[in-house]
Amino acid sequence: MFVDKVNIFVKGGDGGAGCMSFRREAHVPKGGPDGGDGGHGGDVIVQADASLSSLIDYRFKHHFKAQRGTHGKGSRMHGARGEDLILKVPVGTVVREYDEETKETGEMIADLVRDGQKVIVMPGGAGGRGNTHFVTSTRRAPAFAELGEPAQEGWIQLEMKLMADAALVGMPSAGKSSLISKISAARPKIGNYPFTTLQPNLGVAVSGDYSFVAADVPGLIEGAHEGRGLGHEFLRHIERTALIVHVVDLTGDWEGRDPLEDYEVINRELALYADELASRPRIVVANKIDVPGTEEVCEKLAARVKADSIEAAGGDEYADSPFDPKLYRISALTGEGVEGLKAAIAIKVHDLREAARRELAAQEEFDYVWEHRRQARDAKFDVVRLSRHVFRVVGPRVERMVVQTDFDNEEAVAFLQHRLKRIGVDKALDEAGACDGDEIQIVGYAFDYESTRLAEDMFEELED
Ligand SMILES: Nc1nc2c(ncn2[C@@H]2O[C@H](COP(=O)(O)OP(=O)(O)OP(=O)(O)O)[C@@H](O)[C@H]2O)c(=O)[nH]1
Ligand SMILES: [Mg+2]
Numbered sequence: 091m092f093v094d095k096v097n098i099f100v101k102g103g104d105g106g107a108g109c110m111s112f113r114r115e116a117h118v119p120k121g122g123p124d125g126g127d128g129g130h131g132g133d134v135i136v137q138a139d140a141s142l143s144s145l146i147d148y149r150f151k152h153h154f155k156a157q158r159g160t161h162g163k164g165s166r167m168h169g170a171r172g173e174d175l176i177l178k179v180p181v182g183t184v185v186r187e188y189d190e191e192t193k194e195t196g197e198m199i200a201d202l203v204r205d206g207q208k209v210i211v212m213p214g215g216a217g218g219r220g221n222t223h224f225v226t227s228t229r230r231a232p233a234f235a236e237l238g239e240p241a242q243e244g245w246i247q248l249e250m251k252l253m254a255d256a257a258l259v260g261m262p263s264a265g266k267s268s269l270i271s272k273i274s275a276a277r278p279k280i281g282n283y284p285f286t287t288l289q290p291n292l293g294v295a296v297s298g299d300y301s302f303v304a305a306d307v308p309g310l311i312e313g314a315h316e317g318r319g320l321g322h323e324f325l326r327h328i329e330r331t332a333l334i335v336h337v338v339d340l341t342g343d344w345e346g347r348d349p350l351e352d353y354e355v356i357n358r359e360l361a362l363y364a365d366e367l368a369s370r371p372r373i374v375v376a377n378k379i380d381v382p383g384t385e386e387v388c389e390k391l392a393a394r395v396k397a398d399s400i401e402a403a404g405g406d407e408y409a410d411s412p413f414d415p416k417l418y419r420i421s422a423l424t425g426e427g428v429e430g431l432k433a434a435i436a437i438k439v440h441d442l443r444e445a446a447r448r449e450l451a452a453q454e455e456f457d458y459v460w461e462h463r464r465q466a467r468d469a470k471f472d473v474v475r476l477s478r479h480v481f482r483v484v485g486p487r488v489e490r491m492v493v494q495t496d497f498d499n500e501e502a503v504a505f506l507q508h509r510l511k512r513i514g515v516d517k518a519l520d521e522a523g524a525c526d527g528d529e530i531q532i533v534g535y536a537f538d539y540e541s542t543r544l545a546e547d548m549f550e551e552l553e554d
Contacts, residue, residue: 094250096148097188103131103156103172105215105238108223110499111164112231123231125221128238129159129169131214136185136248138202139178145250147178156212159238162220172214181205182253182330188245195247199460203253210461211246215239218494224505234502237494242468242486254292254305255439256373257328259360260337261352262309262319265377267291268422269337270306273432278306285309285319290327297429297436304435305331312355315362325363332442334360334372335435338391340384349376349387350394357398369402371412371442375431380421392417414438471515473522481524481539482531483515492532 106128113121134156157172179185182203187196200209218236225232258266262284270276274293279286291306307327311319328334336356342349353374361368374395376388395417403411418434420427471485488510495506510516519530519539528539 094145095247096145097152097190097245097247098148098177099153099190099243099245100134100175100177100212101153101155101243102134102212102214102241103158103175104241105129105131105217106159106161106169106172107238108218108220108235109162109164109167110221110233110235113165120231123221123225124164124166125235126162126164126167127169127220127223128162128217128236129171130217131159131238131241132156132172132174133210133214134212135174135176135208136183136200136202136211136246137176137178137208138181138183138205140181140205142178142180144180145183145248148248156214156241158241159214159217161238162217162235166220166222168220169217171217174214176208177211179248180250180253181207182251184249184251185209185211186247186249188247190245197460197463199246212242212244215241215490224501229501232501234496234499234505236502237496239490240493251327251330253303254290254327254331255302255443256333256335256435257305257307257331258335258337259307259310259328260356261311261339261347262286263343264309264337264339264352265422266306266309266337269375269377269420269428270304272422272425272428274304276304276306290324295432295436297432300436300440302436302439304335310356310359312359314359325360325367328360328367329364332371332446333435333438334367334370336372336374337377338374340376340378340388340391341381342387343378350391353391353394369412371414371438373414373418373431373435373438375418375420377420377422379419379426380424388417388419392419469513471513471518473515473518473524475522476531479525479528480531481519481522481528483519484532488513488515489533492535497535 108128109125111125113124115121134154154175154177156175159172160169162169179202184201185199187199189196199211216239218238221232221235258269260266267278267280267287270291270293271278273295276291276293278291285308287306287308293304295302295304305327307324314325338349338353340349342352376391378384379388396415399411399413399415400407402413403409418427418431420431468486471483471488474482474484476482491506491509496502524539526540530537530539
């Protein structure tokens with residue numbers, strides 16, 4: 091089975107609770123606070139592993155959870171950190187946010203293109219702080235500690251994209267499978283009927299010191315970008331190959347087509363699927379030169395390929411063009427011209443890889459950008475007015491602060507009030523029109539609103 095896209099539910103480990111405790115020693119009547127912190131929960135990490143070639147491990151198991159942190163203890167003993175959960179995926183896996191309800195994917199979290207590259211997809215919760223942290227000049231003996239932070243959870247999508255260096259594209263029966271079987275050890279089915287190939291085949295080709303991975307993908311037809319034929323599924327795989335090897339059948343065999351027309355149709359389909367595919371580095375191959383009577387159309391195609399190459403270089407014949415100006419004439423049947431083509435692909439792929447390596451540094455910052463945005467979203471909250479005197483505050487961080495509070499403990503509640511005020515919840519409620527005594531709901535809790543503005547206004551007036 092060719093598993094290439096799965097949705098999984100991941101949850102970080104919850105943070106352990108902080109401890110409320112006071113030192114007990116002989117001859118010391120009242121010891122200071124000594125409650126240790128709870129351990130942080132483990133993170134859920136997705137990591138690329140070159141030894142894997144599919145997402146089959148995620149086919150039947152969809153829920154993954156990292157270990158929780160343990161609770162803090164007295165005598166300043168901290169809880170242990172929960173173990174991270176590392177989910178291994180093949181190199182070439184794209185990780186995205188996923189909404190299970192709407193079935194829509196959200197922001198891209200990471201594109202894991204190197205062996206060992208990893209990204210934290212769900213951070214574990216922070217451990218709650220022990221009561222030693224809450225000592226102030228006026229509060230010598232804080233009789234409360236924080237509960238552990240509940241971990242974040244959610245769905246993510248893993249998508250494996252074929253990691254080939256060169257993709258053989260072309261009309262059905264153009265000879266793509268015949269060609270890959272000539273240049274590599276791959277042995278795909280070859281048939282004189284269209285759509286012989288139903289799934290991509292990969293093959294490793296070696297030429298001198300260089301090697302590359304070629305993908306033989308199912309034939310494309312007009313309308314492939316809209317899902318006609320088998321095309322669309324596979325255009326997705328071509329998306330990330332560095333080089334497109336466009337195989338044209340000089341005999342126009344299937345449905346009696348014109349090879350030049352075929353060439354245009356495939357170029358158009360690539361462009362319609364994605365603009366960048368139209369400008370992707372490309373090599374054009376004229377296949378089946380062993381068939382008599384193909385010379386004339388081959389010359390015409392060669393002229394077109396050269397003209398397209400010049401056009402792609404902005405009309406300058408001597409400038410670098412993403413399209414090879416040369417038409418590679420081969421017979422995948424007899425092997426004529428195949429070695430030369432293989433060498434040309436190998437060199438081109440080598441150059442493109444070097445260029446890609448230089449760009450990887452920029453890629454590295456990408457994970458960081460996502461993490462940054464996630465944190466910003468996490469800190470955001472909204473005030474919703476449910477009725478005249480009832481408001482609700484929603485937002486991941488605000489909600490976690492509430493859940494981390496031990497409501498049986500008055501001091502802990504006072505501390506929560508102080509925190510909410512500090513991050514601007516009071517101000518936002520005030521702006522939304524909340525008055526003294528209004529009900530404020532956060533997760534499952536209801537609070538009475540106490541405006542502090544009145545007192546502050548009076549204070550300012552006095553100063554004036
Ligand atoms: N005469 C001749 N026939 C060829 C050549 N290359 C391939 N063929 C024949 O063309 C037919 C199609 O070849 P395939 O390699 O299966 O073509 P494909 O592009 O993989 O086709 P799909 O998988 O259907 O997209 C087969 O009958 C091959 O034997 C060639 O260079 N010369
Ligand atoms: Mg084929």
